Amino acid sequence: MKLFLDSADCEEVRLAAELGVISGVTTNPTLIAREGKDLRETVRTLATLVDGPISAEVVAEDAEGMIEEGRELAAIHPSVVIKLPIGLDGLRATQVLSRQGIKTNVTLVFSIAQALLAARAGATYVSPFVGRLDDLSANGISLVRGIAEVFTLHGISSEIIAASIRSPQDVADAACAGAHVATVPYRVLLQMAAHPLTDLGLARFRRDWKDAFGK
Ligand code: G3P
Numbered sequence: 256m257k258l259f260l261d262s263a264d265c266e267e268v269r270l271a272a273e274l275g276v277i278s279g280v281t282t283n284p285t286l287i288a289r290e291g292k293d294l295r296e297t298v299r300t301l302a303t304l305v306d307g308p309i310s311a312e313v314v315a316e317d318a319e320g321m322i323e324e325g326r327e328l329a330a331i332h333p334s335v336v337i338k339l340p341i342g343l344d345g346l347r348a349t350q351v352l353s354r355q356g357i358k359t360n361v362t363l364v365f366s367i368a369q370a371l372l373a374a375r376a377g378a379t380y381v382s383p384f385v386g387r388l389d390d391l392s393a394n395g396i397s398l399v400r401g402i403a404e405v406f407t408l409h410g411i412s413s414e415i416i417a418a419s420i421r422s423p424q425d426v427a428d429a430a431c432a433g434a435h436v437a438t439v440p441y442r443v444l445l446q447m448a449a450h451p452l453t454d455l456g457l458a459r460f461r462r463d464w465k466d467a468f469g470k
Contacts, residue, residue: 256429256430256434256435256436256437257278257279257435257436257437258276258277258278258426258436258437258438258439258444259277259278259279259280259281259307259308259310259416259436259437259438259439260277260279260280260281260305260438260439260440260441260444261280261281261282261283261286261418261420261438261439261440262280262282262286262440262441263282263286263287263289263290263292263297263301264286264290264441265290265297265300265301265304267441268280268301268304268305269304270441271441271444272304272305274444274448276444277305277307277444278305278307278308278436279305279307279308279309279310279436279438280301280304280305280307280308280309280310281310281338281360281382281416281418281438282294282297282298282301282309282310282311282312282338283312283338283362284312284314287312294311294328295328295331298311298328298331298332298335299331299332302331302332302334302335305334306334307334308334308335308336308358308360308380309332309334309335309336310335310336310337310338310360310362310380311328311331311335311336311337311338312337312338312339312340312362313325313328313337313338313339313348316344317344318343318344318345318347318348318351321339321344321345321347321348322347322348322351322352324337325337325339325348325352325357325359326352326355326357329352329357329358335358336358336359336360336379336380337352337357337358337359337360338359338360338361338362338382339352339359339360339361339362340361340362340363341361341362341363341364341369341372341373345361346361346372346373346376349361349373349376349377349378350376350377353376353377353378353379354377358379358380359377359378359379359380360378360379360380360381360382360416361373361376361378361380361381361382362382362384362418363382363384364381364382364383364384364398364402365383365384365387365388365398366398367398367401367402367405369381370383370402370405370406370413370415371405371411373413374406374411374413378413379413379414380413380414380415380416380435380436381402381413381414381415381416382416382417382418382438383395383398383399383402383415383416383417383418384418384419385398385399385417385418385419385420385421385425385428385429386419386420386421386425387419388419389421395419395425396417396425396428396429396432397432399415399417399428399429399432399433399434400432400433402415403415403432403433403434404433407433414435414436415433415434415435415436416434416435416436416437416438417429417432417434417436417437417438418438420437420438420439420440420443421443422443422446423443423446423447425437425443426439426443426447
């Protein structure tokens with residue numbers, strides 16, 4: 256399973272890229288708004304930081320507007336993937352853009368039925384939102400597992416990006432459930448690398464070494 260960073264903060268992305276574990280970036284209108292910077296400029300910068308898919312989401316509400324925005328965003332850099340919300344307009348835009356060779360990421364997916372529609376419309380990626388289902392006491396990972404089972408059973412090539420990730424356990428569960436990618440906030444990426452027993456063990460190694468060799 257690959258890891259993408261779910262962020263529009265270019266400094267976070269730069270730091271994450273230095274670890275060598277990130278294969279792409281996903282953004283969304285909320286993440287872009289939080290940074291308050293121009294979407295196109297942000298996407299252009301992100302494409303220089305990470306050698307992989309950069310998801311940029313359209314904000315138009317009708318298919319024609321989504322298609323126009325998608326074409327414009329895709330022209331920024333070959334790495335750009337157009338993020339489209341699942342729904343009738345998003346599906347119309349997905350099938351038009353996909354047929355023109357533009358990679359698409361259908362987002363805000365909360366059911367297997369939605370994921371199946373997105374795949375049939377030609378989506379390169381589908382993004383089920385794990386955390387937002389868990390927030391409602393639903394089981395977000397079971398959705399990922401169900402989509403993975405259906406895609407495998409029917410030979411569907413669209414890739415599953417487990418999104419709305421809240422913890423390192425979500426990442427592990429997504430990997431076990433068959434997601435192709437987990438897109439993680441920078442906070443979660445740092446949490447993935449840390450463990451209290453690792454800290455305790457390293458402190459013990461260093462103390463024992465210093466006790467024996469004095470440095
Ligand atoms: O960017 C899509 C998704 O990962 C956002 O998740 O629930 O943290 O806003 P959330």
